[in-house]
Amino acid sequence: MEKGGIIKHNQEKAPKTGDWRYLKPEIDAAKCIGCTTCVGFCPEAVMEMRKRSEQESEVSAQFAKEKEIVEIDLEYCKGCGVCAQVCPVKAIVMKK
Numbered sequence: 001m002e003k004g005g006i007i008k009h010n011q012e013k014a015p016k017t018g019d020w021r022y023l024k025p026e027i028d029a030a031k032c033i034g035c036t037t038c039v040g041f042c043p044e045a046v047m048e049m050r051k052r053s054e055q056e057s058e059v060s061a062q063f064a065k066e067k068e069i070v071e072i073d074l075e076y077c078k079g080c081g082v083c084a085q086v087c088p089v090k091a092i093v094m095k096k
């Protein structure tokens, strides 16, 4: 592989972790500013940005209303908590 090449995550080959995961990340729509930081750090590549729902836009901080919000595929999330650690505004909380 050439230097700087990107290894793409193949979700079809990834094990489903939803059954044994101990902690589950929860996004606080009122805090998320749509910065995408967590997406790049997730070791399972299960985070994606999506459009905010009307309800999520209502509770979002003024400057975040037009931005996307992050969504997690919990079927493949292993609950490692990296996303919660790197979020600059602590919009992700790990829950049992």
Ligand code: SF4
Pocket (backbone or CB within 6 Å): 025, 041, 042, 043, 044, 045, 046, 047, 072, 076, 077, 078, 079, 080, 081, 082, 083, 084
């Ligand atoms: S807990 Fe870990 S695997 Fe799950 S979304 Fe966050 S960084 Fe990704």
Ligand code: SF4
Pocket (backbone or CB within 6 Å): 027, 031, 032, 033, 034, 035, 036, 037, 038, 039, 069, 070, 086, 087, 088, 089, 090, 091, 092
């Ligand atoms: S959850 Fe945190 S790190 Fe992820 S997009 Fe929202 S503000 Fe950024």
